[in-house]
Amino acid sequence: MMKTKTQPYPGTQAVLRAMSLLKAFDDERREWGLAELAQEVGLNKTTTFRLLTALESEGMVARRPSHETYTLGPEIVVLGGRALRANDLRSLARPELEQMAAASGETATLEITSGEDHVLIIDEVIGNHLVGSSQSLGTRWPMVATSTGIAMLAHLPEARVAKILERPLAPLTPKTVTDTAVFRQELAQTRQRGYSFLQEWLEEGLIVVGAPLFNHDGQVVAAISLGAPANRFPSEREPEMGQLVRETAVCISARLGWEGGQ
Numbered sequence: 001m002m003k004t005k006t007q008p009y010p011g012t013q014a015v016l017r018a019m020s021l022l023k024a025f026d027d028e029r030r031e032w033g034l035a036e037l038a039q040e041v042g043l044n045k046t047t048t049f050r051l052l053t054a055l056e057s058e059g060m061v062a063r064r065p066s067h068e069t070y071t072l073g074p075e076i077v078v079l080g081g082r083a084l085r086a087n088d089l090r091s092l093a094r095p096e097l098e099q100m101a102a103a104s105g106e107t108a109t110l111e112i113t114s115g116e117d118h119v120l121i122i123d124e125v126i127g128n129h130l131v132g133s134s135q136s137l138g139t140r141w142p143m144v145a146t147s148t149g150i151a152m153l154a155h156l157p158e159a160r161v162a163k164i165l166e167r168p169l170a171p172l173t174p175k176t177v178t179d180t181a182v183f184r185q186e187l188a189q190t191r192q193r194g195y196s197f198l199q200e201w202l203e204e205g206l207i208v209v210g211a212p213l214f215n216h217d218g219q220v221v222a223a224i225s226l227g228a229p230a231n232r233f234p235s236e237r238e239p240e241m242g243q244l245v246r247e248t249a250v251c252i253s254a255r256l257g258w259e260g261g262q
Contacts, residue, residue: 017043018051022060022072027139031069080138089222090123092255093213097224100248101125104241106228111148112221114140117164119149119223127228141202144183145172147210148223150196154187155212155220161187175200194246197238200230207233209241211249216257224249 020041024032032040038048052070055061059075093110101108106127114120118140143149144164153161169178177183190196195211202208208227212220226245233241253260 014051017041017047018055021048021051021055022076025072031064031067031071033069037070089213089256093222093224093252094123094125096248096252096255097123097125100224100226100244101127104226104228104244106226106232106241109148109225109227111146111223111225113143113152117143119143119146119152142170142172144169145176145198145202147196147198147201147208147225147227149210150186150190150198151210151212151223151225152220154190154196155214172202173200173204175204177201193242195242195249197242205230209238209245211245213249213256214253214258214260216259218258218260221256224252 020043021037024037024040034045034049034052037052038045041048043051052061052063056063056070056073059073061070061076062073063070089112090110097108097110104127108125108127109121110123111119111121119142121137121139121141124137141149143153153164165180165183169176169180169183171178177186186196195209198208198210200206206227207230208225210223210225213222213224215221224245226241
């Protein structure tokens with residue numbers, strides 16, 4: 001009988017537990033004490049300590065004796081770099097991202113979905129301005145508050161959108177849209193114009209334009225964005241930036257075998 005996600009193969013429990021420890025480290029919590037981490041993942045301290053010791057021996061976590069805490073280790077960085085280099089999407093999109101950043105002077109990103117309701121930045125090209133947008137490679141953000149998330153949600157199946165909207169939309173800034181009806185209007189506008197345009201939804205003072213990427217089957221697989229501080233991104237600049245991001249997305253999608261832009 002085929003094993004399901006809730007029925008792991010014998011002997012894999014320790015692996016799954018170790019993975020849960022590693023996934024507990026994120027941008028909001030980069031350092032954990034033993035007792036806190038054990039409670040977070042639902043394990044006892046003895047088991048957690050054994051797993052952390054094994055992970056530490058492989059460089060996956062690092063212990064700070066002075067603080068009696070753990071952080072992610074250097075081998076995670078190595079593995080992350082290998083994963084990024086092995087990503088075909090990243091390789092295909094990189095030249096277009098570089099051109100988009102050069103043409104606009106702003107920071108360009110490539111993002112994919114992460115989990116059910118987040119996006120993950122897998123590549124970025126920094127613009128030539130000293131003060132740029134606050135993006136960062138490897139950062140995860142809620143789909144409902146990002147231009148890339150909106151760009152993808154506008155083309156994802158309704159069932160998935162509805163599932164995400166079952167939960168209240170949390171405000172990250174005073175301008176984050178939290179009304180479901182208004183949110184759906186934004187999705188419709190994004191589909192119509194070919195790009196999303198978010199004014200300070202994610203961070204105050206940050207304006208971002210996003211557009212979806214499609215594969216050969218016409219399925220949305222990722223999104224790209226251009227972001228800039230509000231003082232460099234007045235409303236009259238929207239058509240120019242929107243067209244640049246949309247056209248760049250079409251070029252990258254064509255590289256992925258999509259024929260919808262022809």
